[in-house]
Amino acid sequence: MKTVKPRHALSFFDRVSRLTFEQAARLLGPEGGKQIRFAGRHECDLATDVELASDCLRLRFPEQGGPVVVVATLAHAPDAKDSLRCECSHCAGACDHVAALLSTVLENKTALGLAAPPPERVAVEMSEEMLIRTALAEREKRARSEKMHIRSSDPKTPWADYTVESLLSGKSYRVALRGLERGESYCTCPDFRTNTLGTCKHIMKTASTTRRKFTARQLQRRYRHRRISIYLHYGDEITLRMAAPDKRSKDVDAIVRPWTNKPIDDVTRFLRDLRKLDALEQEYQIFPDAEEFMAQRLHAARMREVVAEIRRDPAKHPLRTTLLKIPLLPYQLDGVAFAVGAGRAVLADDMGLGKTIQGVGVAEMLAREADIRKVLVVCPASLKSQWRSEIGRFCDRDAQLVSGRSDERSTQYHHSCFFTICNYEQVLRDIQSIEQVPWDLIVLDEGQRIKNWESKTSRVIKGLKSHFALVLSGTPLENRLDELYSVVQFIDDRRLGPGFRFFHRHRVVDERGKVLGYQRLDQLRERLQPILLRRTRESVRLELPERTLEIVRIAPTEEQKTLHDTHMQTVAQIVRKKFLTEMDLLRLRAALLMCRMAANGTYLVNKEKPNWSSKLERLADLVDAIAGEERQKVVLFSEWTTMLDLVEPLLKRFKLPFVRLDGSVPQKKREVLVHEFQNQPQCRFFLTTNAGSTGLNLQAANTVINVDLPWNPAVLEQRIARAHRMGQKQPVQVHVLVTEQTIEENLLATLSAKKDLALAALDPDSEVESIDLVSGTEELKSRLEILLGAKGAAAPDMSHRAEVTRSLAETEQRERVAAAGGELLGALFHFMEQLVNDGHSAAPPDPMVRDLRTRLDQCVDATPDGRQRLTVTLPDRQTLDTLAHTLARLLAVGQPN
Numbered sequence: 001m002k003t004v005k006p007r008h009a010l011s012f013f014d015r016v017s018r019l020t021f022e023q024a025a026r027l028l029g030p031e032g033g034k035q036i037r038f039a040g041r042h043e044c045d046l047a048t049d050v051e052l053a054s055d056c057l058r059l060r061f062p063e064q065g066g067p068v069v070v071v072a073t074l075a076h077a078p079d080a081k082d083s084l085r086c087e088c089s090h091c092a093g094a095c096d097h098v099a100a101l102l103s104t105v106l107e108n109k110t111a112l113g114l115a116a117p118p119p120e121r122v123a124v125e126m127s128e129e130m131l132i133r134t135a136l137a138e139r140e141k142r143a144r145s146e147k148m149h150i151r152s153s154d155p156k157t158p159w160a161d162y163t164v165e166s167l168l169s170g171k172s173y174r175v176a177l178r179g180l181e182r183g184e185s186y187c188t189c190p191d192f193r194t195n196t197l198g199t200c201k202h203i204m205k206t207a208s209t210t211r212r213k214f215t216a217r218q219l220q221r222r223y224r225h226r227r228i229s230i231y232l233h234y235g236d237e238i239t240l241r242m243a244a245p246d247k248r249s250k251d252v253d254a255i256v257r258p259w260t261n262k263p264i265d266d267v268t269r270f271l272r273d274l275r276k277l278d279a280l281e282q283e284y285q286i287f288p289d290a291e292e293f294m295a296q297r298l299h300a301a302r303m304r305e306v307v308a309e310i311r312r313d314p315a316k317h318p319l320r321t322t323l324l325k326i327p328l329l330p331y332q333l334d335g336v337a338f339a340v341g342a343g344r345a346v347l348a349d350d351m352g353l354g355k356t357i358q359g360v361g362v363a364e365m366l367a368r369e370a371d372i373r374k375v376l377v378v379c380p381a382s383l384k385s386q387w388r389s390e391i392g393r394f395c396d397r398d399a400q401l402v403s404g405r406s407d408e409r410s411t412q413y414h415h416s417c418f419f420t421i422c423n424y425e426q427v428l429r430d431i432q433s434i435e436q437v438p439w440d441l442i443v444l445d446e447g448q449r450i451k452n453w454e455s456k457t458s459r460v461i462k463g464l465k466s467h468f469a470l471v472l473s474g475t476p477l478e479n480r481l482d483e484l485y486s487v488v489q490f491i492d493d494r495r496l497g498p499g500f501r502f503f504h505r506h507r508v509v510d511e512r513g514k515v516l517g518y519q520r521l522d523q524l525r526e527r528l529q530p531i532l533l534r535r536t537r538e539s540v541r542l543e544l545p546e547r548t549l550e551i552v553r554i555a556p557t558e559e560q561k562t563l564h565d566t567h568m569q570t571v572a573q574i575v576r577k578k579f580l581t582e583m584d585l586l587r588l589r590a591a592l593l594m595c596r597m598a599a600n601g602t603y604l605v606n607k608e609k610p611n612w613s614s615k616l617e618r619l620a621d622l623v624d625a626i627a628g629e630e631r632q633k634v635v636l637f638s639e640w641t642t643m644l645d646l647v648e649p650l651l652k653r654f655k656l657p658f659v660r661l662d663g664s665v666p667q668k669k670r671e672v673l674v675h676e677f678q679n680q681p682q683c684r685f686f687l688t689t690n691a692g693s694t695g696l697n698l699q700a701a702n703t704v705i706n707v708d709l710p711w712n713p714a715v716l717e718q719r720i721a722r723a724h725r726m727g728q729k730q731p732v733q734v735h736v737l738v739t740e741q742t743i744e745e746n747l748l749a750t751l752s753a754k755k756d757l758a759l760a761a762l763d764p765d766s767e768v769e770s771i772d773l774v775s776g777t778e779e780l781k782s783r784l785e786i787l788l789g790a791k792g793a794a795a796p797d798m799s800h801r802a803e804v805t806r807s808l809a810e811t812e813q814r815e816r817v818a819a820a821g822g823e824l825l826g827a828l829f830h831f832m833e834q835l836v837n838d839g840h841s842a843a844p845p846d847p848m849v850r851d852l853r854t855r856l857d858q859c860v861d862a863t864p865d866g867r868q869r870l871t872v873t874l875p876d877r878q879t880l881d882t883l884a885h886t887l888a889r890l891l892a893v894g895q896p897n
Contacts, residue, residue, distance in 0.1 A: 012055050012076035015083055016105060017114040021582050023082050024102040028094040035099040036106070036583075037590065044104060046111055057112075059101040072101040106583040135197060135500050143204035150209055158210045159223035164202045175206045178223045183235065190463075193289075195498040196236050228256065228277070228284035232293055238494060239263035240270075240293055252282050267297040295467065299343055299370060306369070307341035310334070323361055324394045329354070331540040336361040338533045340369065344469040344491045346447070348534040351718060352725035355472040356387065359443050360394045362470055363419070367397075372440035372468065373418065378461065379445035381423035385671040386697060387445070391419055402426055413437050424449050428460055439466040447471035450490060451483035462490045481506055481518055491531055496524075546731040547724050552618060556599070556739050559612035563605055564598040564742050567591040592743070597640065599739035600708055604642050611646065615737055619707065620650050622735065626684075626703065627654045633677070633700050635686045637719045638707040644687050647707070651685055658685035665691075674698065690715060698722045702730040707737055709747050 010018075025032030044050065044059065051058045056075040070090040077085035086098045109115035147167040154160040158177065164187075165172040176186040183198035185207070192200040211219065225243045233239045242259040244252075255273050264270050271294070277284055286294075310317050314337070315330040328336070335358045339345040349355055359377075366372045377387055384401055391399045399419035402412045410433040413420055420437075427434060442464055444450070450458040469491055481503075488496055496502045506524060508517040556564065570591040574584050597604035601613030626632050638644050641662050651658050657680075659673040677686045678700045686698060690710065701723040710716055716736075724732040738744045 010083070013114070015076070016057060016074065017109060019082075019084070019102075019105060021106060021586060023084075024106060027082065027084060027086050027102065028099060032094065032099075035094065035096065036103050037586065044100075046104075046108060050104065050112065052112060057101070057105065059097075059104055061097060061100075070097055072097040074101055074105065103583060107581050109581060110579060131500065131504050132197065135195065135498075136199070139191075139197070139199070139201045140204055143201040143208065146201065146205075148202070148205050150206055158214045158219055159221075162206050164206060166202075173202050175202050177203070177206055177210060180207055180211070180219065183233075184223075186231070186234070188289075190493065193234060194493045196234070196501065197498075198235065228252075228282065230274075230284065230286040230290050230294075232287070232290050233263075238293065240267065240290060240297075249280075251280055252277065255280075267294050268301060271298075292467070296343055300341065303341045303369065307337045310337035319365070323364055324357070325396070326357070326394055328357065328361060329540075331535055332358050332361065335533055335535070336365055339470055340365045342531050343467075344531065346471045346473065346487060346491055346532040348473055348532060350536045351474045351721040353535060353537065353540065354726040355474070356390050356445070357394055357726070359445065359470060359472055360391055363441055363443070364395050364397070366441055366468055367418070370440075370468070374437060374439050375419050375441045375443065376413075376434070376437075376439045376464075376466070377419060377421045377443045377445065378424060378427055379421065380449070381425065381667040382670050382696070383445060384421050384423055384667075386674075387419075387421050402430075406430070409433070424457055424461070427464075428457060431460055431463075434464065439464070441468040441470065442466040443469075444471045444473075444490065447473035447487050447490070448483065451486050458486055462486075462493070481524075488528070488531070495531060496527060545724075545728055547720070547734065548731065549734045549736065552622070552735055552737045553745075554614050554618045554737060554739050556741060557602075557612040557614050559602050560598055560614065560739070561741060563602055564595050567594040567598065568743065571595065595743040596708065596711075596747075599742040599744045600638075600640070600643050601646065603646070604640060613646070615707070615739055616646060616650070619647065619705075619737065620653075622705065623650050623654055623656070627656055632703050633684055633686075634703040634705055635688065635698050635701045635719075635723055636705040636707060637688055637690070639690065639710060640708075641689060643707055644689065647687060651687075656684045657682050658687055659683060660687040661691060662689045663691045677701075690719075696722050697725065697727065699725060699727045699729070702732055704732065704734045705737070706735065709736065709738065709744050711747075 021033070021036070024036060028035050044061075049060045049062065051060075056073055058074075059072045061070040061072070070088065072088045072095075073086070075085050075087070077083060086094075086101065088095050088097045091097060105112070105114070149165040149167060151163045151165075152160050153162065159179070160177065162175040162177060163172055164175050173187055173189045175188075178184045178186070185199070185203045186192070187200050187202045189200055189202055192203070225245050228242065228244045230240070230242050233241045241262070241264060242256065244256045244260050248256065255276050259270060259273065274284070310319065311334055314320060314333040317333060319328075320330065320333045321327045323333070323336070332354055335347055335349065339347060339358070339362045347355055347358055349358075363372070363375045379387055384403075388399045388401050391397060397418040399421060400412055400415045400417040402409050402420060402422040404412075406429060409422075409426065409430055413422075413430065413433045414437060422430070422434075444461065450461050452458055471487055471491060473487065485496055485499070485502055497505070506518050506520055508519055568591070570587060574580065574588045574591075577584060580588070594605050600615055601611045603609065603611035603613070626634060636644075636647065638647070641664075644660060644662065648658075648660070659677050661670055661673050665673070673686075674696060677683050677698065686701065704720050704723050706716065706719060710719075720732075720734055724734075
């Protein structure tokens with residue numbers, strides 16, 4: 001009988017140190033997360049109230065002024081969920097005491113010795129040799145561990161073509177094994193094409209199998225070419241090459257010898273010599289990747305002069321008015337020429353510069369110059385109808401909008417239409433149908449959708465094949481270089497090199513691989529220049545109607561301010577901490593959200609009526625003014641659907657028709673809403689959340705109202721660009737409603753902040769070579785310092801000043817009362833002495849007087865000015881009343897009635 005060794009059980013200490021918020025919430029039940037966040041706040045002394053043993057952790061809840069009455073325990077329990085059990089000595093089930101215990105553990109792991117503080121980050125550098133060695137080792141490991149089925153085209157020789165099928169992925173690749181050294185063989189897999197190593201796991205697996213099957217003598221025989229072959233050599237750079245048999249006729253040798261075993265740069269002259277071989281009826285083989293490479297080179301050579309002529313003076317070139325039905329602006333024709341000349345390119349123009357019309361222009365010019373016939377446009381679902389509409393406006397090409405059930409969609413890709421339009425989600429579901437179509441051009445709109453280079457969407461999209469490709473994106477890079485790398489991979493998977501080389505070249509990391517910054521950005525810009533074009537509104541001097549921005553500052557109600565400040569105190573408390581725990585981040589996120597919602601109104605936070613909202617009152621005034629202007633059409637944005645719910649009654653009160661778009665509106669209905677707003681004069685308002693901040697063209701609007709500020713500054717510009725964009729004929733008025741004395745007022749100061757990384761990587765005129773990044777926590781704290789107003793001088797808080805003044809006055813009054821009380825007691829004791837000392841009574845014994853003086857002296861403190869202060873503690877309030885009555889009687893003795 002086989003004995004199975006039990007897995008190593010984690011100790012109680014290990015389990016508690018690894019306890020996450022989600023696990024802690026599960027221990028409490030369905031409402032556990034809410035309990036920990038809200039009921040779990042408990043101030044305790046870790047040294048006295050918390051006891052950590054080998055198998056349990058206890059938290060004591062001392063009663064005010066009394067003994068310990070409640071103990072909550074977290075104990076090791078092998079048979080329980082996550083091997084942990086909670087219990088309370090006072091309550092049954094999941095109570096607030098247990099929630100407080102779990103919250104205390106999550107917030108104080110470092111203080112309790114359950115977790116070490118994060119180490120100081122130090123940059124490390126890996127040598128090129130070590131980098132390559134590591135990359136090869138990873139592929140060797142996969143070659144050994146992954147199961148593959150290998151079939152040879154000629155089992156009698158080791159040097160043959162092999163079909164290698166991965167049993168893990170089900171995909172098959174062709175391996176041309178020509179030797180055992182790196183660089184001698186070839187594989188059709190994507191990794192071999194891009195890794196610059198000259199090998200891959202499929203070649204390694206095939207070579208390993210071949211070594212076992214053939215003798216050393218057979219393996220020592222050099223591979224001999226049996227026919228003339230034109231292929232690509234994948235080294236640090238891709239080069240076109242020719243291989244030929246040793247035995248060949250003199251006529252063939254005269255043609256072939258100048259091209260063999262060296263890179264071929266002049267593709268045009270090389271093709272002329274291939275035609276000479278055709279005349280001699282000499283057979284040769286051109287591999288598919290080599291054929292595609294040659295076609296790209298020929299296209300670039302053919303278009304070089306055409307593109308150069310256009311880009312010299314696009315304003316005066318005839319194509320500006322004849323390429324499409326609508327005249328192109330000079331910079332737009334320049335963008336079209338750039339993309340057509342590159343063949344595969346990224347247009348990263350700012351929002352509102354007309355990337356769609358440039359995309360249609362690229363397709364039209366390629367149809368004329370390269371005879372393309374099939375174009376696939378992949379865009380967000382909300383933009384599909386807009387693409388079809390724009391194509392109809394700009395050119396006479398037909399377009400197929402992919403829709404319907406899966407079985408209906410599969411045939412739509414094979415339609416004869418010039419344009420086929422689908423969304424990203426459909427590509428994932430319909431990939432087999434899409435791959436069967438020989439696309440000439442693939443256009444990705446909002447191409448940042450593939451910025452996560454490890455996501456399934458990115459992998460599938462980047463697997464699509466076409467001779468030409470175009471990515472349209474105003475933000476190909478937002479936060480990390482990884483995003484830009486992923487987008488560029490679709491255009492040219494060799495442009496920035498393999499991932500391990502790219503990140504090694506441009507990242508600065510610590511010993512744990514944490515990114516500390518980016519470097520060699522000048523080299524990156526140089527690599528991108530041939531395939532990426534970015535223009536800003538400032539650089540093209542876009543001629544749009546005037547845009548006016550008005551910041552509407554609104555004083556909060558007292559209720560809003562109180563609610564906001566309560567949550568802001570939580571934010572300030574967390575930010576002061578040296579290290580942030582998981583609970584800190586959860587509470588911080590919740591508190592910031594509450595602060596932002598409180599700036600809109602109290603109902604958003606507590607869902608209690610009435611809704612105290614000075615912003616809604618000011619918005620009512622604004623809507624009233626707009627109601628009287630018949631030509632004003634408004635796009636109104638809010639982060640929250642609840643706020644839109646509160647805005648709707650305002651519009652109904654003023655009898656202003658509107659449409660509303662938020663995340664709950666189906667994609668098919670969005671086009672109808674946009675059409676109604678754009679084309680119906682009586683539809684005055686377009687209410688939307690950030691779901692409508694990208695992709696939509698709403699040029700019918702001449703007013704944009706931002707009820708609140710987005711957390712990401714770029715979103716504000718995206719909102720405004722829905723109306724202030726190409727095609728806008730009217731001046732655009734933008735209102736930004738900001739509640740004073742709240743987080744919104746400080747958030748406003750960050751809206752003009754530039755994204756240094758994006759500028760440094762994409763702007764060809766940038767001189768920045770490296771950027772240092774701070775850790776996520778440091779960045780968060782730095783940003784919150786601005787939001788909390790720590791960097792600037794605050795306006796004087798008059799209410800606080802009055803409170804301090806009042807407190808000082810009360811302190812001075814107490815000092816005067818104490819001094820007067822001392823004089824009163826002195827006079828009283830002297831008076832009592834006179835009453836008692838009638839001349840006949842004996843004097844008290846000296847030892848008694850000394851003993852009383854010693855005891856009283858223990859209650860006396862010297863004040864800074866040298867006076868003596870007697871402090872006594874009364875047992876209760878009644879004693880003070882008794883003392884006052886007694887003193888009054890004594891003072892009344894001898895007074896006249």
